[in-house]
Amino acid sequence: MLSDLTPLRVSLKEREILSQLEQLSARSGSHSPSLGTMQQLIPEINVDIDSCYLSNPLATDLFWSHFNADVLADPQLFKRMLEAYPSQNREIAERLSTALGIDANHLFIANGATEAIQAVIHNYSSHIHISIPTFSPYYEFAGPHTQVTKFQLDPAKNFAVDPEEYVESVLRSKADTAVLISPNNPDGYLIPDADLEWILSQLSSLRTMIVDESFVHFADRPTAPGGLPTLTGITQQFENVTVVKSMSKDFGIAGIRAGYAIMQPERVDQLLAHGYLWNTSGLAEYFFSLFDRSAFLTEYRQELFRYRRFIDNFTTATARFDFVRAFDTSANFQLMQIHADVSAEVVTALLLLRHGIYVRNCSDKIGLDGEFLRVAIRTEPENAKVLDALADILS
Amino acid sequence: MLSDLTPLRVSLKEREILSQLEQLSARSGSHSPSLGTMQQLIPEINVDIDSCYLSNPLATDLFWSHFNADVLADPQLFKRMLEAYPSQNREIAERLSTALGIDANHLFIANGATEAIQAVIHNYSSHIHISIPTFSPYYEFAGPHTQVTKFQLDPAKNFAVDPEEYVESVLRSKADTAVLISPNNPDGYLIPDADLEWILSQLSSLRTMIVDESFVHFADRPTAPGGLPTLTGITQQFENVTVVKSMSKDFGIAGIRAGYAIMQPERVDQLLAHGYLWNTSGLAEYFFSLFDRSAFLTEYRQELFRYRRFIDNFTTATARFDFVRAFDTSANFQLMQIHADVSAEVVTALLLLRHGIYVRNCSDKIGLDGEFLRVAIRTEPENAKVLDALADILS
Numbered sequence: 001m002l003s004d005l006t007p008l009r010v011s012l013k014e015r016e017i018l019s020q021l022e023q024l025s026a027r028s029g030s031h032s033p034s035l036g037t038m039q040q041l042i043p044e045i046n047v048d049i050d051s052c053y054l055s056n057p058l059a060t061d062l063f064w065s066h067f068n069a070d071v072l073a074d075p076q077l078f079k080r081m082l083e084a085y086p087s088q089n090r091e092i093a094e095r096l097s098t099a100l101g102i103d104a105n106h107l108f109i110a111n112g113a114t115e116a117i118q119a120v121i122h123n124y125s126s127h128i129h130i131s132i133p134t135f136s137p138y139y140e141f142a143g144p145h146t147q148v149t150k151f152q153l154d155p156a157k158n159f160a161v162d163p164e165e166y167v168e169s170v171l172r173s174k175a176d177t178a179v180l181i182s183p184n185n186p187d188g189y190l191i192p193d194a195d196l197e198w199i200l201s202q203l204s205s206l207r208t209m210i211v212d213e214s215f216v217h218f219a220d221r222p223t224a225p226g227g228l229p230t231l232t233g234i235t236q237q238f239e240n241v242t243v244v245k246s247m248s249k250d251f252g253i254a255g256i257r258a259g260y261a262i263m264q265p266e267r268v269d270q271l272l273a274h275g276y277l278w279n280t281s282g283l284a285e286y287f288f289s290l291f292d293r294s295a296f297l298t299e300y301r302q303e304l305f306r307y308r309r310f311i312d313n314f315t316t317a318t319a320r321f322d323f324v325r326a327f328d329t330s331a332n333f334q335l336m337q338i339h340a341d342v343s344a345e346v347v348t349a350l351l352l353l354r355h356g357i358y359v360r361n362c363s364d365k366i367g368l369d370g371e372f373l374r375v376a377i378r379t380e381p382e383n384a385k386v387l388d389a390l391a392d393i394l395s
Numbered sequence: 396m397l398s399d400l401t402p403l404r405v406s407l408k409e410r411e412i413l414s415q416l417e418q419l420s421a422r423s424g425s426h427s428p429s430l431g432t433m434q435q436l437i438p439e440i441n442v443d444i445d446s447c448y449l450s451n452p453l454a455t456d457l458f459w460s461h462f463n464a465d466v467l468a469d470p471q472l473f474k475r476m477l478e479a480y481p482s483q484n485r486e487i488a489e490r491l492s493t494a495l496g497i498d499a500n501h502l503f504i505a506n507g508a509t510e511a512i513q514a515v516i517h518n519y520s521s522h523i524h525i526s527i528p529t530f531s532p533y534y535e536f537a538g539p540h541t542q543v544t545k546f547q548l549d550p551a552k553n554f555a556v557d558p559e560e561y562v563e564s565v566l567r568s569k570a571d572t573a574v575l576i577s578p579n580n581p582d583g584y585l586i587p588d589a590d591l592e593w594i595l596s597q598l599s600s601l602r603t604m605i606v607d608e609s610f611v612h613f614a615d616r617p618t619a620p621g622g623l624p625t626l627t628g629i630t631q632q633f634e635n636v637t638v639v640k641s642m643s644k645d646f647g648i649a650g651i652r653a654g655y656a657i658m659q660p661e662r663v664d665q666l667l668a669h670g671y672l673w674n675t676s677g678l679a680e681y682f683f684s685l686f687d688r689s690a691f692l693t694e695y696r697q698e699l700f701r702y703r704r705f706i707d708n709f710t711t712a713t714a715r716f717d718f719v720r721a722f723d724t725s726a727n728f729q730l731m732q733i734h735a736d737v738s739a740e741v742v743t744a745l746l747l748l749r750h751g752i753y754v755r756n757c758s759d760k761i762g763l764d765g766e767f768l769r770v771a772i773r774t775e776p777e778n779a780k781v782l783d784a785l786a787d788i789l790s
Binding site (some may be wrong): 083144283 | 450459482506509510595670673678
């Protein structure tokens with residue numbers, strides 16, 4: 001990346017640190033090195049805002065306040081939570097069932113959504129058709145005997161999934177599995193309900209149709225009273241659909257590792273018959289138990305609506321930027337394309353060095369041709385700093 | 396079980412609760428229902444001592460005191476630990492490497508030992524030969540296409556593994572995988588070093604030889620200065636050996652889910668190339684980071700030696716019991732055979748109802764013919780109560 005510095009003014013000291021960052025990124029493969037890792041290796045970096053991490057910070061605060069009142073206030077309970085075996089998969093599924101409006105026997109509780117993705121791909125897929133750009137585990141987790149084929153999304157069309165082109169591409173590929181993330185990571189495109197329903201109806205003969213709704217809480221969707229935003233009203237018409245859901249994004253608790261998948265009961269039975277015995281920690285079990293409380297969900301919805309306004313404010317501001325192309329988003333992040341002469345890697349590094357802001361450089365995302373950043377939307381004061389910093393470096 | 400009550404005096408009220416417990420056990424399959432689950436469903440039960448859970452309670456206290464000083468004293472750090480993505484598998488392996496004296500590229504970090512067992516059986520085994528009785532995931536995790544064959548251990552020989560008979564049995568079975576747990580769960584038999592070395596040398600052509608050393612800290616073994624008890628001095632001579640290690644037993648932190656396996660670097664590479672991206676929680680990462688501190692390990696060894704004396708005292712006492720046969724153990728639990736006329740399930744329930752003591756009823760263990768209890772050894776005051784309660788009900 002150091003050869004791409006020309007269009008930007010960079011000091012000698014910055015140049016040196018950029019080179020260290022380059023080495024670190026190379027070692028992390030297709031996922032950004034964690035902030036902790038970066039700070040450990042390059043102490044000069046002082047991270048003020050983590051705009052790489054896609055979470056609702058208001059929900060983290062809400063979780064934290066309940067956790068303090070329920071758990072930290074009762075040290076013996078907390079100690080026991082760390083000491084004792086957690087409950088097994090099905091018991092936790094029971095607790096989640098009511099809040100989700102999904103029968104417990106359809107629920108596979110996972111140590112983060114990535115475990116659910118791995119379970120489905122390793123067990124119910126021999127050829128997977130992905131839409132690129134995408135979340136990399138969907139192709140990385142395909143083993144040596146699983147074929148991967150691709151459908152290219154088009155930035156010129158705002159990464160929209162054209163239903164007819166998509167269905168034709170899947171069927172032509174002869175894949176037994178296809179994945180739609182909606183809203184998609186990294187572009188934030190939400191497939192309209194009618195399109196999704198039509199696509200799923202056309203692909204109902206696939207062995208496995210994965211619909212990843214990890215970011216759906218952030219989309220502007222009608223929600224049943226007392227319910228949470230979801231695509232399951234559509235997906236549950238189709239037996240072959242597996243819904244994947246991370247809890248790290250909407251609840252901002254990636255360190256706890258909590259996610260789930262909704263699938264045919266026979267598949268849940270098979271998976272649990274041969275594994276996943278105690279795959280949920282005591283802390284994740286506590287988190288799932290919060291779903292049993294309608295008071296918690298009411299508070300969560302309030303925080304979600306408040307956060308959605310932050311997203312609106314952020315995207316309204318970036319729409320006025322003439323130095324990046326910010327794509328429409330239904331998620332809590334925004335993909336931005338910068339001028340082809342400027343390296344996204346260098347911009348990412350400069351945001352970090354000069355402003356302490358960590359955004360996702362998308363150079364390693366397959367299916368993205370050009371220079372792209374993915375910026376997580378956070379609190380209002382943080383967003384203001386991020387917007388200023390982007391303008392400072394790029395305008 | 397209610398038909399087996401005759402040899403014991405049981406009240407009407409006890410009889411009623413026994414019937415509820417029976418239903419609960421039936422639903423939990425081959426693993427005991429968790430204490431939490433039992434207490435939720437049968438509020439009459441007041442559990443004072445969990446002698447089902449196989450852990451060193453002194454180590455839990457040690458962990459808890461470090462956790463308080465390092466994490467609970469710094470709420471912002473703790474909140475960040477719950478909020479942020481944990482480090483990836485290889486970074487955690489690096490931290491564990493020095494304390495274990497094992498190259499990081501041989502280490503697969505797992506969300507509890509059960510995840511490591513699942514990974515190995517699902518990926519590197521098509522026919523597994525187990526020694527029964529055993530830890531049930533070793534056969535439960537075998538999928539529909541994995542054959543399971545068995546070597547029967549003999550209570551009359553204290554469940555000792557006869558090296559020649561064992562090797563012959565494995566080779567005759569044509570299995571590509573065999574498992575030795577040493578000390579074994581549920582009987583506590585430790586395979587002598589010379590026997591283990593000879594067995595492994597004879598089975599070096601197997602695709603996968605699993606040695607589970609989850610309980611080895613409790614065995615009386617020579618340990619390198621500053622090191623932890625381990626069988627790896629023997630196992631690392633053989634390329635086909637995978638060592639499985641739970642951290643729940645020695646460190647008493649089952650709720651955190653932490654374990655690892657040691658295997659050929661090519662296998663670690665393969666597993667991580669197609670999964671296990673963020674399979675460790677922030678809390679487990681903190682736990683693994685304690686291994687980087689020699690001061691922590693020094694304190695741990697002191698607590699381990701103190702706990703080993705509790706084990707000695709307990710087994711000395713049970714050796715004098717004439718109403719049960721307590722098997723020699725190198726682990727932190729003891730298997731006890733009771734009179735064939737008395738149901739282990741009823742004794743377990745009565746220990747719980749009358750004394751608030753929860754022990755493991757082994758009725759569901761395959762390869763155990765007769766009535767057996769497995770009793771975890773805990774603190775001195777707890778052990779005294781357990782010994783009294785056993786005498787009260789059985790003598």
